[in-house]
Amino acid sequence: MPSRSSFFATQRLRWAAARRELLTAGDAARQVLRAHPKRVAVAVGFALMSSGIAAYAIAPGTPDPALSPRVTLSIALQTDAAAQAQALDDQPVVLYRTTQTSRGDTVQSMLKRLGVTDPVTLRQLSRDGQIRSLVGADAGTDISAEVDSTGHLRKLQGHVAVRAAALQGGGAGGEPEWKQLTLTSSGVGWSKSFTPLALRTQTRIAAGEVRGTLGSAARSAGMPGSVTNQLARIFADRINIQRDLRRGDRFAVVYEMITVDGRPVRAGRVLAAEIVNRGNPLQALWFAPRGDAKLGAYYTPQGNSLNRVFLASPLPYGKVTSPFGMRFDPVVKRTQLHEGVDFQAAIGTPVRSVADGRVIKAGQETGYGNVVKIGHPGGFETVYAHLSSIEVRPGQQVTAGQRIAKSGNTGWSTGPHLHFEFHVRGKVVNPLKMAQYVPPSHALPAGERASFMAATAVLSTQLAQASGSPARLASAAPTTQAD
Ligand SMILES: [Zn+2]
Known part of the structure; x- marks a missing residue:
């Protein structure tokens, strides 16, 4: 059997000669088709191959741009037809094909599309989990194969997502690594190799x-x-x-x-x-x-x-019954600043800290009754008053949303409610405007404004x-x- 390269070099000369006789060769081609129907089919398949094989078929000589595989092969059959077909009979022709997976694909349907007809291969690979994952992945994945003229698979390549844990035989989890799976026939079995693929953003x-x-x-x-x-x-x-x-x-x-x-x-x-x-x-x-x-x-x-x-409110569904601002105080019986907001709350309603912070006070105070005061980074303080019970102690760190007390009716209170205050660097501020305040830890870091503007432009x-x-x-x- 001639080596593959000399085979193709010879073919190339023959095919080039054949081109000149293009118009007279129709009868010969029909004759060959009768004598070697299967080989002609293979040759036509060969002629329809991708550009990848075009370079391979013409190698090792200088590629002749006028000799595209399609033209070359069809002419060859029309002239020196019998010898040509005989050469094809002797030579294991390998077809290179690429397909895309589609929804509902199975290993068998994918392999058959690639020209694999060998029943043993179809059966074996259908049972292989990694090969199944090629078609189980998203539709539209490219899979390429080398299949010989007898329908036997030589090589198969595709992309698979491999989870590190799965490689070690463990469970799922972690970010998958993308690899090119190459399955190669060793004649008696299959060998697999995985090549890492670079992720791009x-x-x-x-x-x-x-x-x-x-x-x-x-x-x-x-x-x-x-x-x-x-x-x-x-x-x-x-x-x-x-x-x-x-x-x-x-x-x-x-x-x-x-x-x-x-x-x-x-x-x-x-x-x-x-x-x-x-x-x-x-x-x-x-x-x-x-x-x-x-x-x-x-x-x-x-x-x-x-x-x-800051959370919107220390209560999940607090309805404001008395807003922040000047008002006639029913307890002291004169108009003065209401330094917080009153939320409607049945006695025993859980009260949450509106932000991360540290408990400054947890106890009783005139007017407030049972009260919790929490200091927050950046010079902020919140006050929760008229509580029925307290669940934190001074010095304790609390997080946003953490339960700190139950609402009540203690101190100078005219009915069950939560009195809530918001202080910014010692000054009372309307708690309903609390969300606008951003502690330094949540603002753009100092000195980063220019790079922020550049990066986000x-x-x-x-x-x-x-x-x-x-x-x-x-x-x-x-x-x-x-x-
Ligand atoms: Zn109040």
Whole structure:
């Protein structure tokens, strides 16, 4: 049997000669078709192969651009037809094919599409979990194969997500690593190798207008489910995007897409987002001070943290019965400043600290009755009064939302309620304005303003473009599968 390279070199000369006789060779071709129907089919398949094999077929000589595989092979059969077919009979022809997985694919359907007909291979590989994961992954994954002329698989390649734990035989968990799986026939069995694939990050934009649900608007904008979930968390302190977004509200998002070989595998971080809820825009820009992702957070374009430090209220459903400000005090019987707000609360209602802090006072005080005072970083203090019972002690650290007491009717109180005060550096402030106050720990770090502006300028521009023309960008945004 001639070596493959000399075989092809010879073929090339023959095929080149054959081109000159193109128009007279029809009868010969028909004759060959009768004598060698199977080989002709293989040769036609060969002729239809990809550009990858074109380079291989012409090697090792200088590639002749006039000799595309398609033209060359069809002419060869028409001239020196019998010898040609005999040569093909002697030579194990390997077909290189690539296919894309589709929904509902099985290992068998995928392999058959690649030209594998050997029943043993089809049976063996259908039982192989890693090969199954090739077709079990998202539809549209490229799989390439080398199959010989008898339908035997030589080699198979595709991308698989391998979880570290799975490789060690453990359970699922952790970020998968993307690898190229290469399955090679050793004649008696199969050998597998895994080559790591580099993940790349692309930036994508999605925008849309809510017509039905946010979810359906997000899907039609090609926005992955995990991006919608991130939006919900980013704006959680300002708006419940699943519940509060209405028909006509708009959204625009700049986010990362992690790709392997140009194919999206999952969405990454939201870099910028805007939601316009009943005409009110809410914006979020991701910024990592000093380039440290661990310090990263979402900020408004002005550089304020998007995350509230103070809860809206120390009670889950507190209705304000007496606001902050000047009022006639029914107890002292004169007009004076009401230094807090009164929330309606049945005796025994759990009271929560509105922010992280340290208990300054937990006990009795004239007028207040049972009272808890908590100091918060940045010169803030909150006061919870007329309590029926206290569940913290002075000096104790508390966290936002931690239960500290039960509401009551102690001290100068005309009925069960919670009196709540908010102090900023020693001055009483309307507690209903508490959310506007940002302790230094949640503001942009000192000296980071210039780099914040530089880093977020592009994001702001992208966001403005996206939100300026939602329909166009929504349709232009690359479509990806939800993850
Ligand atoms: Zn009060």
